[in-house]
Amino acid sequence: MGKLLIVNGSPRAPRSNSRRYIEQFLPCWGETADRYTALKGGPLSSEGCTDLLLVFPLYADGVPAVLMRTLKQLATWGETPRPRIHVLVNCGFLEPEQTQPAVEMVRFFCKRYGFPWGMALRIGSGEAILNTPFSFLVRRSLRRLAAGIRAGRSEVLSVRMPLSRRMFIWASGRYWAGYGAENHITAREMRTMEIEGG
Ligand SMILES: Cc1cc2nc3c(=O)[nH]c(=O)nc-3n(C[C@H](O)[C@H](O)[C@H](O)COP(=O)(O)O)c2cc1C
Structure with missing residues (x-):
């Protein structure tokens, strides 16, 4: 089993939906994972890290500025081999497709800086869905995300309120x-x- 580092890329990290998604993801992952909060900053490293999961909200159809800072740090990542990067992005609007430009931004970053690209989970209605009876759909997607990361797959998953x-x-x-x-x-x-x- 690889070693996972999870980055919370929300500007309101301690009270964020991203944090709630991370907490629901961890039991699906079933192993310990290192955690990093982009808002707090500090050195970004995790010895022997094989996978890195960026969890962030959609801000103005893109990546929040606080996460850009972390991406800049990642660009100078010293350890080899470079970890595979995965994303979990949630947005306020209903349609998960709204998050695609942000997914593409990270995918482009990976290509540019030589990181292998992995799984993407796009969550529409991400502000609300966890507080509704449809939260089971999120848990199902989180299990698929964890399985995809474990298997080294590269897929785009989506979930939203039906x-x-x-x-x-x-x-x-x-x-x-x-x-x-x-x-x-x-x-x-x-x-x-x-x-x-x-
Ligand atoms: C400044 C700002 C910009 C946002 N831009 C978008 C957007 O372009 N599209 C969208 O669907 N939701 C947008 N949202 C909603 C957030 O993506 C949504 O509230 C998300 O659940 C916040 O996640 P977090 O609590 O992890 O930060 C925006 C929210 C804020 C505060």
């Missing part, structure tokens, strides 16, 4: 309106650019 777009927009609207109400903010106020009263 809802129509219309239903998803309606349910998200309801969720955010309720969340706003808890914080004494109306739906109308949330539609403005004003993020702090003043």
Whole structure:
């Protein structure tokens, strides 16, 4: 069994969905794994690491800036052989395909810096799905991701809530309106650019 390093590439790492995905992935992996938080920074190394899993959210159709910093460090990775890189990217929109540009960015990075490319798991409705009865679909995908990493495969997996777009927009609207109400903010106020009263 290889040695895995998991990178949390979320700008809000301690409270992130990425962290929740990592915690659900670990039992599927079934072995210990080293962990690194891009937000905290620090030296990035893991002796004998054979696989590296980048877990991050989609930000403006791309990779969050905090993860770019980690990629720059990875570009100077000293150990050989270089680990195989895998990604788990989640996004707020329903469609996992939205994450494809970010997957391609990492794939391009791997090609440019000589890292073997591995598995990709694209999670649509990634902000919400873990809090719904559809979370079992995520666990199933995480098991497939772990099996793919273990077998050295290179595949793109996708998962999302099995809802129509219309239903998803309606349910998200309801969720955010309720969340706003808890914080004494109306739906109308949330539609403005004003993020702090003043
Ligand atoms: C600044 C910002 C930009 C985002 N851009 C996108 C986007 O382009 N497409 C999308 O589907 N979700 C987008 N999202 C939603 C995040 O991908 C989603 O909330 C994700 O679950 C956050 O994961 P995390 O908690 O691990 O950081 C964005 C969120 C923020 C805060």
